[in-house]
Amino acid sequence: MTIQPLRLGIAGLGTVGVGVVRIVQEHAALLTARTGRAVSITAVSARSRNRDRGVDLSGYGWEDDPVTLARREDVDLFVELMGGSDGPAKAATEAALAAGKPVVTANKAMLALHGQALAELAEANDAALRFEAAVAGGIPVVKTLVEGLAGNAITRVSGVMNGTCNYILTRMESSGLPYADVFKEADALGYLEADPNLDVGGIDAGHKLAILSAIAFGTQVDFDGVQLQGIERVSIDDIHRARDMGYRIKLLGEARITAAGVEQSMRPTLVPADSPLGQLEGGTNMVVIEGDAVGQIVLRGAGAGEGPTASAVMGDVCDIARGFTLPPFGQPAATLTKPVRANAATECAHYLRMSLRDEPGALARVATVLGQSGISIDRMRQYDHPGDDAPVLIVTHPCAPSDLSAALQGVVATGVVNGDPIALQIQIP
Amino acid sequence: MTIQPLRLGIAGLGTVGVGVVRIVQEHAALLTARTGRAVSITAVSARSRNRDRGVDLSGYGWEDDPVTLARREDVDLFVELMGGSDGPAKAATEAALAAGKPVVTANKAMLALHGQALAELAEANDAALRFEAAVAGGIPVVKTLVEGLAGNAITRVSGVMNGTCNYILTRMESSGLPYADVFKEADALGYLEADPNLDVGGIDAGHKLAILSAIAFGTQVDFDGVQLQGIERVSIDDIHRARDMGYRIKLLGEARITAAGVEQSMRPTLVPADSPLGQLEGGTNMVVIEGDAVGQIVLRGAGAGEGPTASAVMGDVCDIARGFTLPPFGQPAATLTKPVRANAATECAHYLRMSLRDEPGALARVATVLGQSGISIDRMRQYDHPGDDAPVLIVTHPCAPSDLSAALQGVVATGVVNGDPIALQIQIP
Numbered sequence: 001m002t003i004q005p006l007r008l009g010i011a012g013l014g015t016v017g018v019g020v021v022r023i024v025q026e027h028a029a030l031l032t033a034r035t036g037r038a039v040s041i042t043a044v045s046a047r048s049r050n051r052d053r054g055v056d057l058s059g060y061g062w063e064d065d066p067v068t069l070a071r072r073e074d075v076d077l078f079v080e081l082m083g084g085s086d087g088p089a090k091a092a093t094e095a096a097l098a099a100g101k102p103v104v105t106a107n108k109a110m111l112a113l114h115g116q117a118l119a120e121l122a123e124a125n126d127a128a129l130r131f132e133a134a135v136a137g138g139i140p141v142v143k144t145l146v147e148g149l150a151g152n153a154i155t156r157v158s159g160v161m162n163g164t165c166n167y168i169l170t171r172m173e174s175s176g177l178p179y180a181d182v183f184k185e186a187d188a189l190g191y192l193e194a195d196p197n198l199d200v201g202g203i204d205a206g207h208k209l210a211i212l213s214a215i216a217f218g219t220q221v222d223f224d225g226v227q228l229q230g231i232e233r234v235s236i237d238d239i240h241r242a243r244d245m246g247y248r249i250k251l252l253g254e255a256r257i258t259a260a261g262v263e264q265s266m267r268p269t270l271v272p273a274d275s276p277l278g279q280l281e282g283g284t285n286m287v288v289i290e291g292d293a294v295g296q297i298v299l300r301g302a303g304a305g306e307g308p309t310a311s312a313v314m315g316d317v318c319d320i321a322r323g324f325t326l327p328p329f330g331q332p333a334a335t336l337t338k339p340v341r342a343n344a345a346t347e348c349a350h351y352l353r354m355s356l357r358d359e360p361g362a363l364a365r366v367a368t369v370l371g372q373s374g375i376s377i378d379r380m381r382q383y384d385h386p387g388d389d390a391p392v393l394i395v396t397h398p399c400a401p402s403d404l405s406a407a408l409q410g411v412v413a414t415g416v417v418n419g420d421p422i423a424l425q426i427q428i429p
Numbered sequence: 430m431t432i433q434p435l436r437l438g439i440a441g442l443g444t445v446g447v448g449v450v451r452i453v454q455e456h457a458a459l460l461t462a463r464t465g466r467a468v469s470i471t472a473v474s475a476r477s478r479n480r481d482r483g484v485d486l487s488g489y490g491w492e493d494d495p496v497t498l499a500r501r502e503d504v505d506l507f508v509e510l511m512g513g514s515d516g517p518a519k520a521a522t523e524a525a526l527a528a529g530k531p532v533v534t535a536n537k538a539m540l541a542l543h544g545q546a547l548a549e550l551a552e553a554n555d556a557a558l559r560f561e562a563a564v565a566g567g568i569p570v571v572k573t574l575v576e577g578l579a580g581n582a583i584t585r586v587s588g589v590m591n592g593t594c595n596y597i598l599t600r601m602e603s604s605g606l607p608y609a610d611v612f613k614e615a616d617a618l619g620y621l622e623a624d625p626n627l628d629v630g631g632i633d634a635g636h637k638l639a640i641l642s643a644i645a646f647g648t649q650v651d652f653d654g655v656q657l658q659g660i661e662r663v664s665i666d667d668i669h670r671a672r673d674m675g676y677r678i679k680l681l682g683e684a685r686i687t688a689a690g691v692e693q694s695m696r697p698t699l700v701p702a703d704s705p706l707g708q709l710e711g712g713t714n715m716v717v718i719e720g721d722a723v724g725q726i727v728l729r730g731a732g733a734g735e736g737p738t739a740s741a742v743m744g745d746v747c748d749i750a751r752g753f754t755l756p757p758f759g760q761p762a763a764t765l766t767k768p769v770r771a772n773a774a775t776e777c778a779h780y781l782r783m784s785l786r787d788e789p790g791a792l793a794r795v796a797t798v799l800g801q802s803g804i805s806i807d808r809m810r811q812y813d814h815p816g817d818d819a820p821v822l823i824v825t826h827p828c829a830p831s832d833l834s835a836a837l838q839g840v841v842a843t844g845v846v847n848g849d850p851i852a853l854q855i856q857i858p
Binding site for chain 1: 744
């Protein structure tokens with residue numbers, strides 16, 4: 001019996017698409033040895049046909065329309081690498097699934113916003129839908145959660161999942177440059193999404209966290225339930241002050257299940273500088289998984305880039321070539337429950353920075369309001385100031401984030417602060 | 430259509446076996462949701478029937494003979510948790526595979542010594558043979574290599590894979606106690622294998638490395654090809670001197686493929702104290718994988734213990750329940766090549782300690798012989814000494830390990846050193 005090759009149709013020939021083409025071309029023998037069948041490419045699709053992408057595409061068919069590519073009879077598996085939560089990416093994915101064809105995608109936005117509907121469509125058509133590359137680049141975290149740790153009740157998933165934000169924060173610290181300058185650098189280096197708010201607003205990382213949370217807890221993906229805070233307001237002064245206290249600031253995601261429901265948050269957080277998370281440099285991602293049997297598992301690797309993301313895509317392609325089948329989120333979509341959203345209730349210390357008006361008693365009023373709201377102050381420091389803008393740094397004793405939010409509303413209502421205070425959680429050790 | 434439950438027969442009710450029973454009992458609903466079928470236990474087997482193991486076994490059948498258990502008609506999957514490379518573990522595994530039944534095992538010794546024959550038997554009978562729990566406890570490293578990174582040519586696998594050795598080395602440093610005392614402590618705590626040489630001689634970790642190496646490079650498992658050095662000769666002085674230079678000593682395994690062949694080694698190595706490997710405490714394991722597409726992936730977690738190891742066993746059980754099939758070593762056993770053994774050729778700095786006879790010119794003779802052998806000295810220090818035993822510490826510039834071995838033979842031949850010098854590699858940063 002001759003086993004037929006697995007014929008890919010690849011839509012999207014950016015960095016990742018080119019990486020996938022390269023692996024298929026360079027590792028043909030390896031892929032056949034490992035999966036028991038040849039992996040080939042039938043046709044590709046992208047916005048521009050004539051751009052030189054550094055790989056030879058002459059042997060493949062071309063489709064202007066990814067939906068047509070997805071429906072081609074000679075395409076067994078559709079690889080979606082266009083990006084964008086809706087539009088052509090979603091249309092082509094749906095077309096492939098409706099035709100009963102497996103889909104491998106790196107599209108976190110599409111999964112985070114339409115994951116439930118797509119999983120239902122995939123299962124109704126008995127087609128695989130896999131997305132290892134959508135979360136944490138080359139780190140096989142989806143596989144670890146869905147398969148490796150299938151014997152565990154997962155209690156918590158956390159980590160640093162956006163390399164661009166981590167690059168900006170670590171570069172600010174190493175260069176001493178302010179946020180705006182490093183943002184421009186990152187843009188010039190091509191690190192930022194077309195809409196940079198997806199990165200620095202924490203949205204991209206929030207998409208990834210929502211996907212992991214759904215898998216971990218057997219709930220429907222709930223991106224709107226992620227409490228999001230971007231890194232735009234983290235100043236170079238915050239970074240220096242955090243460092244003086246032995247911390248570094250990371251865009252940290254956390255999904256946790258408690259009796260109250262599912263807590264999901266993605267926010268800049270002070271982590272101990274000498275901890276594995278604190279030592280994470282540049283574009284590296286780290287995911288920490290806690291399960292009732294396994295304890296804590298930590299996974300670290302490149303969060304983006306041609307090779308790592310293409311590696312994740314090909315891991316999924318190989319699983320499909322090997323005939324593995326399982327529901328997209330690890331259990332049937334119909335059994336995924338709607339998550340009860342819970343506010344982060346775990347008490348933690350907070351770092352606060354605010355700017356006081358230059359008037360007598362301002363600092364005392366802030367301290368009084370915080371005290372009356374039950375927020376206990378661990379450290380407080382007022383800095384020299386040139387004009388009507390006295391920076392104040394406060395570290396609180398552990399308190400519930402919701403109590404702190406209410407307290408800060410009270411502080412703003414006094415009228416003695418300029419603008420909104422910034423509040424960053426300090427990771428519980 | 431009703432899907433039949435997957436009925437386990439578990440041989441071996443030590444820590445791990447009890448952990449597996451506990452997960453099957455406590456997570457019945459979770460396992461069914463995730464795998465699409467119930468996972469149940471038909472019967473168990475162990476040396477002593479009447480011991481109280483803290484779990485209720487009254488609902489299960491009992492077999493004195495694990496081979497009988499493996500052959501029972503009402504056992505669909507045989508879980509081998511007895512240990513030992515041969516004897517009942519191997520006999521029962523072979524019986525199950527010969528009957529076409531999948532086997533999940535945590536038995537690194539059996540896999541390292543008989544992996545090729547068992548894989549051939551499994552494939553001939555179309556039965557799965559899975560062993561995630563055999564390597565690095567709860568860390569899904571086998572799955573990561575075989576599946577997640579299937580699109581990569583793997584170039585290197587390294588790490589700390591024996592929690593007991595890591596416990597002894599970190600405990601020596603934190604307590605200041607000599608090796609012999611900490612060894613006794615570890616024994617009293619039940620951390621050591623029945624034959625402690627399996628742990629401290631590096632054999633257990635070497636078994637794990639040989640398994641990972643085979644998977645990574647598509648070669649037949651070759652435990653005899655692992656260059657082994659145990660931790661028995663690492664003294665508290667070595668630990669202190671390494672620390673003074675910014676290093677910690679870890680039992681580090683490394684498998685690497687080069688043009689010359691496969692290099693496998695497991696030996697105490699100086700690693701930078703502030704690196705992730707250097708910071709690894711107690712029983713934690715860390716595995717570092719390098720692939721041509723993914724770059725470097727680091728996995729960290731508990732390397733042993735009831736929960737973590739049972740978690741790994743259950744990951745394999747769930748894969749089988751889900752119907753995943755793949756060859757034990759990731760590609761058909763017949764395609765695994767015999768590895769060409771290569772000596773470690775990569776040059777690295779070395780830490781040397783030797784004891785000199787109290788005679789004039791002894792140190793000069795050592796230095797001369799090393800120099801004549803092409804070994805260049807970075808640092809050299811002679812310590813105070815009470816009798817005819819002057820400890821000398823030398824750090825070499827990078828050199829090939831084989832050149833150093835030859836040079837040390839020359840040093841011993843001078844007759845000015847007492848006993849054998851100890852040589853530890855310093856990890857290339």
